[in-house]
Amino acid sequence: MLIGLTGNIASGKSTVAKYLKELGAQVIDADQVARQVVLPHSPALKEIVNSFGPGILHEDGTLNRAKLASVIFQDAAAKEKLENILHPRIADAINRQISSFKKSHPGGILVLEAPLLIEAGWHKSVDQVWLVTVDPQLQLQRLILRDKLTPEQARQRMASQMPQEEKKKFAHVIINNAGSPSDLQRQVQAIWHSLPAGY
Numbered sequence: 001m002l003i004g005l006t007g008n009i010a011s012g013k014s015t016v017a018k019y020l021k022e023l024g025a026q027v028i029d030a031d032q033v034a035r036q037v038v039l040p041h042s043p044a045l046k047e048i049v050n051s052f053g054p055g056i057l058h059e060d061g062t063l064n065r066a067k068l069a070s071v072i073f074q075d076a077a078a079k080e081k082l083e084n085i086l087h088p089r090i091a092d093a094i095n096r097q098i099s100s101f102k103k104s105h106p107g108g109i110l111v112l113e114a115p116l117l118i119e120a121g122w123h124k125s126v127d128q129v130w131l132v133t134v135d136p137q138l139q140l141q142r143l144i145l146r147d148k149l150t151p152e153q154a155r156q157r158m159a160s161q162m163p164q165e166e167k168k169k170f171a172h173v174i175i176n177n178a179g180s181p182s183d184l185q186r187q188v189q190a191i192w193h194s195l196p197a198g199y
């Protein structure tokens with residue numbers, strides 16, 4: 001069974017994924033895969049330099065993520081350009097991991113944690129969509145605190161994603177992260193234990 005775990009920025013996906021791992025789930029983290037495809041000398045990094053210029057790299061040849069973020073989160077065309085370079089490669093890498101999991105764990109549960117699961121259309125390939133939701137005020141607070149962004153930068157990042165209300169239409173399970181971390185953990189445990197027997 002493949003579960004697509006999604007939610008907007010700083011909604012709490014990684015925290016949910018951490019609790020799921022404690023329960024024995026295997027998790028693929030799409031943000032992590034996105035980092036692997038842009039390692040130095042990768043074809044994706046070369047394409048990014050061709051599109052955004054050599055100034056998008058640090059002196060040591062690694063991607064300057066903060067600089068790229070400041071470009072794409074205030075320019076929808078630049079964001080689309082980056083996604084066109086990265087998403088096919090991220091999808092290929094994820095599909096390889098899914099195939100290998102299915103071979104090694106027939107009938108097992110695999111979680112794909114992906115912020116853009118629905119925007120990228122990957123929700124069509126999973127068995128269930130689990131959506132982590134959070135009130136925008138709390139989301140803003142948690143995002144500023146975690147990533148040390150200005151309120152303006154945080155708002156730009158939030159505005160670059162599909163509104164949470166729209167995502168609810170695609171969700172089989174909604175995990176409301178308005179409470180404490182232990183409230184969240186209890187919800188995750190309850191959902192996990194309600195999965196059909198055999199998984």
Ligand SMILES: CC(C)(COP(=O)(O)OP(=O)(O)OC[C@H]1O[C@@H](n2cnc3c(N)ncnc32)[C@H](O)[C@@H]1O)[C@@H](O)C(=O)NCCC(=O)NCCS
Nearest residue numbers: 008009010030031034065066068069086090115116160161
């Ligand atoms: C712009 C980049 C370099 C910023 O890197 P940074 O280390 O600051 O952030 P990180 O990668 O940890 O992402 C943090 C969060 O930003 C949001 N986010 C990232 N990319 C996007 C995007 N293209 N559109 C909307 N939100 C995004 C997600 O909620 C994500 O969880 C990086 O996010 C990136 O390469 N994005 C493009 C690839 C992508 O679409 N990744 C999403 C996973 S499929």
Ligand SMILES: Nc1ncnc2c1ncn2[C@@H]1O[C@H](COP(=O)(O)OP(=O)(O)OP(=O)(O)O)[C@@H](O)[C@H]1O
Nearest residue numbers: 008009010011012013014015115142146179180181
């Ligand atoms: N219930 C909660 N109470 C307080 N803080 C929380 C709660 N849930 C998550 N957080 C904190 O909020 C921040 C965002 O959570 P998390 O990193 O899990 O979100 P995310 O959805 O994975 O974000 P991203 O899309 O950026 O990867 C983190 O600093 C996390 O520790």
